[in-house]
Amino acid sequence: MGLLHHFGHEDLLRCRFALSPAWETQEAVRTLNRPDRQGYHLPWLRRLRADAAGLDGLDLRPLWLLMPRRGHSTDFISPPPSGPGVSFEEELALIRAADPAVAREDMRKALACTPGALDSEPGRSLLADPARAVRELADLLERAWRVLVEPYWPRLRALLEADILFHSRRLAAGGLEALFDGLHPGLSWDSASLTLTIERHSHHERVLGGRGLLLMPSAFVWPGIAGGFDPPWQPTVVYPARGIGALWAPVREHTPAPLARLLGRARADVLCALEEPASTTALAHRLGLAPSTVSAHLAVLRDAGLLISARHGHQVRYERTPLAIALTSGEPAG
Structure with missing residues (x-):
């Protein structure tokens, strides 16, 4: 099962990675309706609830209706990204351009996986005018992105x-x-x-066919x-x-006190935040500091031999050197 x-042999050469802001948005929507998936994300949920104005008027029920616990979820509202650096706006344009006939069948399959959903008034409304449904679902996804994901996207x-x-x-x-x-x-x-x-509890096979x-x-x-x-x-x-x-954990909780005394609290926080390579913007968002402040600390740490930097597309990412790893872990470098 x-x-x-x-x-096929061609498929072995065509495995690749990507990330998708639209996917994270629809999964964030799903998480709000699934207590069993909220464990690691409770700090995020508390931040959302603290900003009640952001959640006001965000009725996610039409999207939840298309997200059954088991079975088919609607593909057109979270299509696989076309490339590794795709933006939410580019993905949203693709969602808005969905063929209404294809979207209708996609929604029908999802509704059929939840008992009673096909015959419910909201379900019938989605299927009765799929072109309108595509527009309204895209609008709702955009609002969900602005409230649930965009403020936290750098992290x-x-x-x-x-x-x-x-x-x-x-x-x-x-x-x-x-x-x-x-x-x-x-x-x-x-x-x-x-x-x-x-x-899976069910059985399905797919031949990749060179894709x-x-x-x-x-x-x-x-x-x-x-x-x-x-x-x-x-x-x-x-x-x-x-x-x-560690996604939502405050970085300062993980900064050793001796390291803070050696480097200063701010620079030690920056160094400890680099558990994985990251850009200036991502670090600034995580630490709650201005990008210019983080950039200045990164420059000092790099000049001291504690960081290396490398360009990836339009971003420069920073990574700890072996000496920095030893300092942040409290273990000897040699």
Whole structure:
């Protein structure tokens, strides 16, 4: 039993990573309605509730109706991203451009997975005018992005990019077998048949047919794993990103007092925040400091031999040197 992805030799060369603001948005919406998925995200929930004005008027019930606990979830409201650096605005444009006939069938399949949803008044309304439903759902997703995800996106993006970097290194060191072995307990790879299986209560098989597989880390999909995007969507597996447990934790709680005395509290906080490579913007958001302040601290730490920097696309990311790792962990460097 499970969702089986059958690879051909071309597919082995076309596995790649991406991240998706739209996916994180719809999974954040789902998390609000799923107490069993909220454990690591309780600090985020408290921040949302503290800003009650942000949640006022955000009626998420139409989206929740299309997110059954089991079975088909609506693909067109969270399509796999077209590239690694896609923006929410680009994904939203794709959602708005969904074919109403395709969207109707997509919604029908999702509604059928929740008893009574197809015959409910909201369900009938969605199917009666799919073009209007696409517009209204896209508008609702945009509002959800502005309230639930956009204020925290630098922190979330830093987590997702760090996960991609970690697993890219595993892929380089051990190939696909090592990569798939470390993504999720519910994922298994059979090298003899070139088959990747996601554990499921149902059975479904998909031949990749040369399209390869998109691998996408997510903060809000925890503790599960998602896959099974139907054609014409790119075959995709979404798995929980590493480090979710520390995602919402204040950095200052993890700064050793001796290090703060040595470097000064602010610079020590910056150094300890770099558990994974991150950009100035991501660090500033996480620490609650101005980007210019963080940039100045990063420059001093780099000049002192505690950081290295490398350009990735339009961003410069900073990473701790072995000496810095030793200082932040309290272990000897040699």
